[in-house]
């Protein structure tokens with residue numbers, strides 16, 4: 001998969017892709033990341049990339065032409081067609097389903113705005129979809145682009161080893177994770193649930209499932225509705241709640 005990031009700070013996103021699983025995906029040739037800076041395509045001796053908004057109001061708006069030239073350069077760098085995603089507070093909210101959708105493309109071009117955003121005409125002409133990473137205010141689209149790079153890199157075949165795939169799958173079952181413990185068994189902060197030391201793998205799996213169900217019910221009941229619980233799940237959750245009420 002090839003991802004081109006259009007940003008005034010392209011090194012920002014490159015850095016986020018230099019470590020861990022994502023860095024390894026790059027080394028394995030599963031993901032290539034390229035940055036394009038609109039300022040390199042800005043005209044005039046001030047090389048402007050932004051201007052004051054028509055109609056007045058605070059902040060600045062990114063100009064059409066430097067962005068358009070940078071997008072064109074990115075498109076031209078590889079013959080494969082690219083999906084252009086504008087990182088925007090007005091976008092659809094990113095979730096794992098959207099990540100899977102984006103990861104299926106051979107190429108993505110991620111457009112990162114700064115200031116108040118981008119001239120609407122550029123968005124209409126060049127952008128396929130707008131994506132937000134949540135309802136909070138960031139200083140630009142770069143962190144959102146880095147989130148997408150990380151999440152889609154993990155889904156490239158060969159990016160994760162078996163253990164890491166298990167971690168990925170556990171999230172994808174739609175529930176929150178169970179608690180995790182490692183050595184020492186005894187610690188001033190407390191001990192370890194006996195079931196985890198029992199060696200009884202059926203009991204351990206049941207306990208972990210019950211903890212996932214219980215924590216999801218307590219912290220993210222919204223996820224519970226979609227999770228499609230089995231009869232066994234519902235019994236485990238009932239027992240969890242009964243234990244809390246006791």
Ligand SMILES: O=C(NCc1ccc(CNCc2ncc[nH]2)cc1)c1csc2nc[nH]c(=O)c12
Pocket residue numbers: 087088089113114115116117131132133134135136137138139140141142144
């Ligand atoms: O570029 C991004 N943010 C920069 C930014 C933030 C706020 C405003 C203010 N706009 C005026 C307004 N908004 C609502 C009503 N009036 C403009 C630009 C961004 C990309 S994806 C993402 N995902 C989550 N959060 C984000 O901020 C982002």
